[in-house]
Amino acid sequence: MRAWRENLDIMTDSLKVALLGGGTVGSQVARLMTANAADLAARAGASLELVGVAVRDTSRSRDGIDDALLTDDPAALVARSDVDIVVEVMGGLKPTESLLLTAMAHGASVVSANKALIASRGPELHAAAEANGVDLYYEAAVAGAIPLLRPLRESLVGDRVRRVLGIVNGTTNYILTKMDEDGARYEDVLAEAQRLGYAEADPTADVEGHDAAAKAAILAGLAFHSSVSYDQVSCEGISRITPEDMAAAKASGFVVKLLAVAELADDEAGIVVRVHPAMVPRSHPLASVRDAYNAVFVEAAAAGQVMFYGRGAGGEPTASAVLGDLVAVARNRLAGRPGPGRSDYAGLPVLPLGMATTRYAVSLVVHDRPGALAAVAQVFADGGVSLQSVRQEGGLEEGAPDASLQVRTHVAAEADLQAVVQRLRTLEQVKEVAGVIRVEGGPDS
């Protein structure tokens, strides 16, 4: 980039940046701050000087980070009065939260990639930012390199978001992609993902949906101008998805994806935020989001559907988002005022999962007796859940002892559907409710 550098004016201003964390993301942030220094300075309006990197083990050198900058005392680093911006990519809740509060109390703005922290302590951290007149930005916390939070906060801010629907966890999407394409078992794909470094040794946060739930909470809060915390998100992971589930979905023209959904209730009096596996029609754009890619649909009253797609994780993509925030925060600092803060004026309550409305696929094993189908259909009808399709396999005409029923519903309330499922379990004609899975991305949802 010779030409770019030659055209730079000499920068007189300089901002001091402290980095918490020197792992995969941190070392990329440090590397890019050096490699792109001239461009970042021109864009921010001041050079960005890395003054310290807090790591656990200072004896180990890190690519792209000057050894002299390493420190194992993050508390001292964030308490430096000359630090303008603290970039936090160390993760975890403790001691990270108190480090960021200290940084802000000392007048530093904060850029964080910590979804768990923001999703659980967002209001407190935002309050601290506001009280200290500093910025708290965290684009990298959701969907890696994909610009998503800023578009929600700023571009779609004149519209009314109705729904956010997306694939926001790369590990589970990798596993589900392999299960769909190779017919493999969950346990086998997980083991392979761990071997390849796509899944962690303890994969719980990913496979049980906790990571996606943290992102869903952040997205929901921004989209609906309300406070949504991690523990308000209904969450179900992918560990119980079987090759049979995948095959059944495939046979019906669907694929199973782990989705994060945040949506306004029909009466607009609250929002439902949920993470769970769902069947998505193969023709839907989300169906073709493979492996570790992320994609998020935002549906707004005037804009219609808007989709954002890209790499949801990894050192470089996450560092790209961190550096974007770093430049934005630096500009604000030079301009002498923070950017727009938290917007939770709407104060919409997070409603229980029972108030969610979507479509469902229910798999049943019924005793092969005359009237089984009629009895099952009657339970749905009595429960106020209308049917879109019923597919029967085996049964009467073949003289088999059991028949398998695949029922797909129209849009129904989760509570109504669950009541129907309870009732089906007690029905003498029903041997087993083999599976219940939500269906998203269809024509009427």
Added chain:
Amino acid sequence: MRAWRENLDIMTDSLKVALLGGGTVGSQVARLMTANAADLAARAGASLELVGVAVRDTSRSRDGIDDALLTDDPAALVARSDVDIVVEVMGGLKPTESLLLTAMAHGASVVSANKALIASRGPELHAAAEANGVDLYYEAAVAGAIPLLRPLRESLVGDRVRRVLGIVNGTTNYILTKMDEDGARYEDVLAEAQRLGYAEADPTADVEGHDAAAKAAILAGLAFHSSVSYDQVSCEGISRITPEDMAAAKASGFVVKLLAVAELADDEAGIVVRVHPAMVPRSHPLASVRDAYNAVFVEAAAAGQVMFYGRGAGGEPTASAVLGDLVAVARNRLAGRPGPGRSDYAGLPVLPLGMATTRYAVSLVVHDRPGALAAVAQVFADGGVSLQSVRQEGGLEEGAPDASLQVRTHVAAEADLQAVVQRLRTLEQVKEVAGVIRVEGGPDS
């Protein structure tokens, strides 16, 4: 949205907004400003009061606009000293430019949806904004409701964009979709599009690529922090695309799309900005962008590929983008300073089309003589253009007088390819160079 309204604090501040244009977009802007007034006020931090709407014909009532606000004197409206923000959705270069300059000279910030004006007079308008300490925002000028300019200016600002590639004109995409799916002729689909209101009576700006070129200029300037004006964009439209071109593309697993491309030259010493039809592999996400939808890929060094997708035109989607800017500009105004202005520090030159590098598909009709293929291949080799595939139809083995050759190249410089084509035209074995089309979105481009 009862709950949202109840939670609003009483607003003491108010900002005065003047609207230039009361057509499809303008009336949606006015309607949404009223319908969403409370939410917009809460998000902006002040109520947004519409104080006048300049239209050509004040005798005609417009849905959603109070008749009392209509005026046919835009010059007087923008010269009002009490107007805080001027929203321009009237289009055209004159008198629009002078109206916006007047507005800014009187201290008003400007939100515009006028791609032609921004693409041709961007530097002058930005200079006026800077001189007057006001904002000039125009998210709606490119790709309607899709948040694209703000992500480029702010989210990806810490990264190095290498390439922007997208479908940014809905009319041509509608026509090409129909030609691809129905095998219809360009003229017939255009006539149908005009009948349906998807194409204008004079469709030149759309079908010859001028509209896309204006958007490409804006995207290129933002992506590469340089000045790019409309007349620097190489531009070729879709009016010469035949059903045979579409069929040939289809047979090879491609679809023809009108693309806007802005990319850094290999040596990073300049950029090439071009609009032209191109073959895109059917497996590429852009291939499935149908009808009036838009989609833009941004490729950056650290982020990798990021895609933005949504409705690229229409009253409501465009109004969504306008209102997002309106809220952002209002926030800046209340904070007492404009947002980040134009960034053209890199000053990269726009290189001639000959310096573009991409892949090509060349269709030839050759005389059926021994050695024709060898002679053609030699011309490509001599010109430094290496071949990816050659497909021959008819010819020697069937005793037909002519043979058809479909040649696809690896990545080559446009100037080299054009020299090869010139040479082919003079080759005695070649009867006709039937077509040359670029190939984008492949594995090595």
